[in-house]
Amino acid sequence: xxxxxxxxxxxxxxxxxxxxxxxxxxxxxxxxxxxxxxxxxxxxxxxxxxxxxxxxxxxxxxxxxxxxxxxxxxxxxxxxxxxxxxxxxxxxxxxxxxxxxxxxxxxxxxxxxxxxxxxxxxxxxxxxxxxxxxxxxxxxxxxxxxxxxxxxxxxxxxxxxxxxxxxxxxxxxxxxxxxxxxxxxxxxxxxxxxxxxxxxxxxxxxxxxxxxxxxxxxxxxxxxxxxxxxxxxxxxxxxxxxxxxxxxxxxxxxxxxxxxxxxxxxxxxxxxxxxxxxxxxxxxxxxxxxxxxxxxxxxxxxxxxxxxxxxxxxxxxxx
Amino acid sequence: xxxxxxxxxxxxxxxxxxxxxxxxxxxxxxxxxxxxxxxxxxxxxxxxxxxxxxxxxxxxxxxxxxxxxxxxxxxxxxxxxxxxxxxxxxxxxxxxxxxxxxxxxxxxxxxxxxxxxxxxxxxxxxxxxxxxxxxxxxxxxxxxxxxxxxxxxxxxxxxxxxxxxxxxxxxxxxxxxxxxxxxxxxxxxxxxxxxxxxxxxxxxxxxxxxxxxxxxxxxxxxxxxxxxxxxxxxxxxxxxxxxxxxxxxxxxxxxxxxxxxxxxxxxxxxxxxxxxxxxxxxxxxxxxxxxxxxxxxxxxxxxxxxxxxxxxxxxxxxx
Numbered sequence: 001x002x003x004x005x006x007x008x009x010x011x012x013x014x015x016x017x018x019x020x021x022x023x024x025x026x027x028x029x030x031x032x033x034x035x036x037x038x039x040x041x042x043x044x045x046x047x048x049x050x051x052x053x054x055x056x057x058x059x060x061x062x063x064x065x066x067x068x069x070x071x072x073x074x075x076x077x078x079x080x081x082x083x084x085x086x087x088x089x090x091x092x093x094x095x096x097x098x099x100x101x102x103x104x105x106x107x108x109x110x111x112x113x114x115x116x117x118x119x120x121x122x123x124x125x126x127x128x129x130x131x132x133x134x135x136x137x138x139x140x141x142x143x144x145x146x147x148x149x150x151x152x153x154x155x156x157x158x159x160x161x162x163x164x165x166x167x168x169x170x171x172x173x174x175x176x177x178x179x180x181x182x183x184x185x186x187x188x189x190x191x192x193x194x195x196x197x198x199x200x201x202x203x204x205x206x207x208x209x210x211x212x213x214x215x216x217x218x219x220x221x222x223x224x225x226x227x228x229x230x231x232x233x234x235x236x237x238x239x240x241x242x243x244x245x246x247x248x249x250x251x252x253x254x255x256x257x258x259x260x261x262x263x264x265x266x267x268x269x270x271x272x273x274x275x276x277x278x279x280x281x282x283x284x285x286x287x288x289x290x291x292x293x294x295x296x297x298x299x300x301x302x303x304x305x306x307x308x309x310x311x312x313x314x315x316x317x318x319x
Numbered sequence: 320x321x322x323x324x325x326x327x328x329x330x331x332x333x334x335x336x337x338x339x340x341x342x343x344x345x346x347x348x349x350x351x352x353x354x355x356x357x358x359x360x361x362x363x364x365x366x367x368x369x370x371x372x373x374x375x376x377x378x379x380x381x382x383x384x385x386x387x388x389x390x391x392x393x394x395x396x397x398x399x400x401x402x403x404x405x406x407x408x409x410x411x412x413x414x415x416x417x418x419x420x421x422x423x424x425x426x427x428x429x430x431x432x433x434x435x436x437x438x439x440x441x442x443x444x445x446x447x448x449x450x451x452x453x454x455x456x457x458x459x460x461x462x463x464x465x466x467x468x469x470x471x472x473x474x475x476x477x478x479x480x481x482x483x484x485x486x487x488x489x490x491x492x493x494x495x496x497x498x499x500x501x502x503x504x505x506x507x508x509x510x511x512x513x514x515x516x517x518x519x520x521x522x523x524x525x526x527x528x529x530x531x532x533x534x535x536x537x538x539x540x541x542x543x544x545x546x547x548x549x550x551x552x553x554x555x556x557x558x559x560x561x562x563x564x565x566x567x568x569x570x571x572x573x574x575x576x577x578x579x580x581x582x583x584x585x586x587x588x589x590x591x592x593x594x595x596x597x598x599x600x601x602x603x604x605x606x607x608x609x610x611x612x613x614x615x616x617x618x619x620x621x622x623x624x625x626x627x628x629x630x631x632x633x634x635x636x637x638x
Binding site for chain 1: 468482485495510608609
């Protein structure tokens with residue numbers, strides 16, 4: 001008797017995460033992260049992985065990709081790889097190959113969460129409804145969100161995802177508007193993603209420097225986050241606080257749109273890099289500042305999902 | 320052999336719409352609209368309807384209510400009626416009674432649209448994907464939206480709805496911010512609904528009057544809309560144009576959040592009362608002003624759903 005094996009892949013703009021799936025669950029001991037830049041093609045990366053893991057026979061493969069999914073040939077937006085279902089299937093010995101959007105995979109991962117990777121941000125006294133809708137909100141290279149609606153009659157829930165990063169950046173004060181104008185310069189508008197992403201963190205930092213009458217230094221997003229965490233650079237700290245204020249406002253709006261009474265799960269490399277600031281006042285103050293709906297959003301559990309491999313579990317859930 | 324009859328009800332803050340459903344379809348000849356104020360209780364209104372229609376025997380009733388739905392007893396927010404499933408079931412001879420949110424019913428109504436009630440606002444050259452998500456966006460007494468996700472394996476689609484009216488009012492210019500500050504006065508914030516509702520239309524009008532150095536006249540929302548349509552009052556016309564600009568911006572954001580490639584359906588009494596302004600430049604200019612996603616939103620069909628009874632079809636779809 002052979003085990004039901006599958007391949008899960010989470011292919012981002014910079015890294016590819018891979019794992020074997022056994023009977024619907026990711027095998028933790030098989031998880032790897034490769035740098036895309038080290039491989040010419042996705043076939044080369046996956047081929048190397050298969051060799052390393054002893055050439056397992058996979059009946060199916062589910063690949064989460066940071067790109068809009070349509071058809072059997074996906075061109076990545078932030079990397080020069082092309083994913084082609086036929087070619088990948090042949091590489092895997094005629095496995096069934098399915099593509100899904102990376103946020104769709106993240107939402108599915110909520111069905112089978114590793115509780116050990118959840119960092120509480122807001123835990124209401126009352127337990128949330130067992131069948132409440134949950135959303136995952138991610139800020140990394142880009143920004144997006146996805147909802148997991150509970151199943152109506154058993155089975156898997158429905159995932160709703162879109163292009164939340166392209167919503168209008170919320171502005172409520174003259175200071176917000178000034179930052180928005182900086183982010184919109186030469187572009188005509190500022191979307192949510194212009195702030196809530198790696199490059200967004202950098203631009204929010206530039207605006208803080210210019211406001212303080214200083215020429216922005218050459219810090220990269222990760223360096224701004226590190227300086228903010230260390231508390232060594234007041235402008236990086238102010239940037240982190242302003243960024244959390246925006247994240248709170250946007251996450252609150254998304255919670256209302258999807259009526260996410262079951263929980264809000266924050267994720268993404270930039271959100272994780274600023275984790276200590278989630279327990280400072282800015283995030284929750286903005287998340288809860290919803291007027292007559294303040295009670296509603298205050299009753300929503302909020303966590304940081306500190307798991308770079310969560311999307312792999314979402315792929316496994318779709319197998 | 321007896322026909323499978325059911326009762327559909329759409330209970331708003333001001334009016335109740337009722338119809339009989341035969342084999343899953345609303346019987347057009349049985350549709351009525353009652354003013355809630357003419358009846359002490361919902362049982363009195365429904366009892367009067369049953370008498371008028373010859374006391375049909377209904378095996379089931381689906382009631383769409385402008386209120387959050389939870390449990391078997393619903394207190395309306397904008398009217399003093401209480402809906403109680405047991406009492407309504409007894410009135411209907413032990414019929415199965417189901418409550419759903421009015422926007423949930425509207426989204427379900429998209430599954431069985433009366434094409435004759437659709438007014439085209441944006442018709443792209445390319446047909447939308449057959450399995451695209453569709454959203455209904457309504458501005459009436461309040462504001463909300465709901466998405467109809469296509470069914471995964473046949474059957475009914477999944478509806479996602481929330482509290483979209485409580486999202487942050489989008490602001491992109493100093494003028495928007497000034498209007499936002501007026502709508503937020505004494506409230507701490509301005510949600511989408513503070514503008515995109517009947518009372519919102521009135522307050523947007525007040526702001527235009529004050530900006531023009533005039534004391535706002537006593538016009539009610541319907542009178543502002545009528546004056547705008549007639550073109551007799553420049554301030555009402557300016558109000559209608561500004562209101563459409565906001566509706567376009569919000570509807571575009573909602574289209575992105577839900578990735579509503581299948582279509583955006585505008586509805587609600589205020590949106591309908593300003594219908595001629597949907598073909599003026601403001602609405603579509605704002606709807607499409609989504610930077611890198613302009614192509615995406617420009618490819619989405621947009622209609623005005625000019626049907627005050629659409630939610631009844633949504634009730635029938637749930638029977």
